Amino acid sequence: MEVATDNPLIQKLQGLAPLSALDVAALKKITSQPRLVQARMDLIEEDDVSDNVFIFLEGFACRYKQRRTGARQIVSYLLPGDVCDVDPIDLPPLDHAVCTIATSNVARIPRRAWIELLQEHPHVAQASRLAKRIEAETTRMWLVNLGCRSALEQMAHLFCELMTRMEAVGLARDGTCPLPLIQADLGQTLGLSNVHVNRVLQEMRRLGLIECKGKTLRLLDQPRLRHLAEFSADYLQLRPRRTV
Amino acid sequence: MEVATDNPLIQKLQGLAPLSALDVAALKKITSQPRLVQARMDLIEEDDVSDNVFIFLEGFACRYKQRRTGARQIVSYLLPGDVCDVDPIDLPPLDHAVCTIATSNVARIPRRAWIELLQEHPHVAQASRLAKRIEAETTRMWLVNLGCRSALEQMAHLFCELMTRMEAVGLARDGTCPLPLIQADLGQTLGLSNVHVNRVLQEMRRLGLIECKGKTLRLLDQPRLRHLAEFSADYLQLRPRRTV
DNA sequence: CGGCGCCTTGAGAGTAATCAACGATAGTGG
DNA sequence: CCACTATCGTTGATTACTCTCAAGGCGCCG
Numbered sequence: 277m278e279v280a281t282d283n284p285l286i287q288k289l290q291g292l293a294p295l296s297a298l299d300v301a302a303l304k305k306i307t308s309q310p311r312l313v314q315a316r317m318d319l320i321e322e323d324d325v326s327d328n329v330f331i332f333l334e335g336f337a338c339r340y341k342q343r344r345t346g347a348r349q350i351v352s353y354l355l356p357g358d359v360c361d362v363d364p365i366d367l368p369p370l371d372h373a374v375c376t377i378a379t380s381n382v383a384r385i386p387r388r389a390w391i392e393l394l395q396e397h398p399h400v401a402q403a404s405r406l407a408k409r410i411e412a413e414t415t416r417m418w419l420v421n422l423g424c425r426s427a428l429e430q431m432a433h434l435f436c437e438l439m440t441r442m443e444a445v446g447l448a449r450d451g452t453c454p455l456p457l458i459q460a461d462l463g464q465t466l467g468l469s470n471v472h473v474n475r476v477l478q479e480m481r482r483l484g485l486i487e488c489k490g491k492t493l494r495l496l497d498q499p500r501l502r503h504l505a506e507f508s509a510d511y512l513q514l515r516p517r518r519t520v
Numbered sequence: 521m522e523v524a525t526d527n528p529l530i531q532k533l534q535g536l537a538p539l540s541a542l543d544v545a546a547l548k549k550i551t552s553q554p555r556l557v558q559a560r561m562d563l564i565e566e567d568d569v570s571d572n573v574f575i576f577l578e579g580f581a582c583r584y585k586q587r588r589t590g591a592r593q594i595v596s597y598l599l600p601g602d603v604c605d606v607d608p609i610d611l612p613p614l615d616h617a618v619c620t621i622a623t624s625n626v627a628r629i630p631r632r633a634w635i636e637l638l639q640e641h642p643h644v645a646q647a648s649r650l651a652k653r654i655e656a657e658t659t660r661m662w663l664v665n666l667g668c669r670s671a672l673e674q675m676a677h678l679f680c681e682l683m684t685r686m687e688a689v690g691l692a693r694d695g696t697c698p699l700p701l702i703q704a705d706l707g708q709t710l711g712l713s714n715v716h717v718n719r720v721l722q723e724m725r726r727l728g729l730i731e732c733k734g735k736t737l738r739l740l741d742q743p744r745l746r747h748l749a750e751f752s753a754d755y756l757q758l759r760p761r762r763t764v
Numbered sequence: 765c766g767g768c769g770c771c772t773t774g775a776g777a778g779t780a781a782t783c784a785a786c787g788a789t790a791g792t793g794g
Numbered sequence: 795c796c797a798c799t800a801t802c803g804t805t806g807a808t809t810a811c812t813c814t815c816a817a818g819g820c821g822c823c824g
């Protein structure tokens with residue numbers, strides 16, 4: 277039962293499992309008191325022990341790990357509709373930190389309340405499990421990116437992936453979406469230096485593949501980008517095939 | 521209740537949650553009819569739809585993704601005691617393939633039977649969930665490896681990780697364990713060419729860090745290796761902190 | 765206006781890839 | 795028992811992708 281909504285959490289989960297009006301209402305209620313978080317703020321620090329679930333309603337954040345050398349590796353992005361650490365098993369301390377990239381609107385929910393919601397709303401639980409599986413598959417895809425794609429291919433792949441995810445929550449249209457990442461973020465995601473990120477982006481613009489104005493990304497030639505990156509959205513659009 | 525056993529599955533899960541004698545018996549029973557699989561055989565192919573859970577009792581295998589160019593990226597290793605796709609949500613088709621590296625002894629169990637076991641043995645389920653979380657954390661650690669470590673550091677980190685995992689199932693002693701990987705496998709894991717893997721290994725031997733004879737890896741100076749790799753075993757040795 | 769954050773550019777260095785042989789080892793069949 | 799073959803490891807030479815260092819530009823905000 278699709279219900280029109282501008283709540284990205286509901287929008288995302290509806291894409292993963294059928295939600296009843298009651299499911300939707302519960303999700304609306306639990307996200308009704310989000311709070312604004314500034315850009316570049318750590319929501320969860322490594323070894324943090326507070327025990328909340330964060331639901332992103334607006335904005336942009338990332339999970340990252342930091343080396344003693346200071347080098348930082350971003351290991352995933354959190355977009356509107358994403359739930360940070362859905363699983364009962366995802367207890368702190370985490371092995372990584374979570375940090376906003378843009379000003380974000382985030383609902384912070386005691387884990388217990390979230391788990392209760394999952395117990396009372398099995399379809400939400402099912403969608404959450406699927407979301408978690410997609411996250412794992414995405415991480416593996418990033419491994420392929422880092423392990424065996426050139427800088428250009430990696431960048432193309434990342435942009436295709438982000439655009440697809442943004443579309444799924446209604447934030448992208450016509451290959452265009454807001455993207456608050458700075459070049460250093462891209463470098464920390466793809467294992468490239470800032471300088472090289474800059475040059476690769478220039479190359480992509482020169483090739484007529486993308487356009488970045490302000491904090492907006494536009495994919496000018498998605499077929500060519502997808503081919504270049506060997507991108508297929510399959511891993512992001514899993515559907516429940518049956519219930520176990 | 522620790523029970524002496526040479527079943528690596530039991531050994532591993534006992535390290536993650538307390539198992540009763542009944543739990544152990546059930547695990548013994550379900551792994552009582554393993555079959556031998558040759559080295560370099562695909563157990564699960566990408567887009568495979570058969571629905572089994574594989575439990576590795578002996579041997580060595582990997583999950584990998586293959587690019588159209590033929591390039592292959594190994595995304596994780598499966599060691600004795602590992603259960604392939606423990607979760608009810610891990611339904612096929614997978615986004616990757618699973619392939620043995622050495623001749624392996626593998627129990628193939630219909631998913632339904634495995635899920636029933638989990639339902640009847642909550643401690644086993646708890647341990648499995650923890651195992652899955654560890655797998656996810658390991659994948660993120662690999663991302664850090666590929667994204668921001670040099671070839672030498674990566675190799676050191678991988679060796680520390682494998683040694684720790686082998687120890688956990690009683691297959692390593694005194695920094696020595698069997699390692700059936702060939703140099704090409706290491707390359708496909710770390711995103712390096714065969715030639716470079718070879719040179720890095722030589723460098724590590726020259727530095728007195730490791731010794732590889734036959735299919736055996738020996739870490740000669742673990743403190744230095746761990747320091748070089750910034751390795752901490754924390755992410756591999758999670759303990760249940762409480763039950764949710 | 766000054767400072768700061770971010771982007772851009774240039775030059776030089778270095779790590780790792782590629783190409784091409786060659787060597788070692790083990791299993792196979794005559 | 796010994797060629798024979800295949801797989802894996804090793805080496806050298808060359809190329810190229812990416813990094814580092816350094817400096818300058820541009821726009822925004824106090």
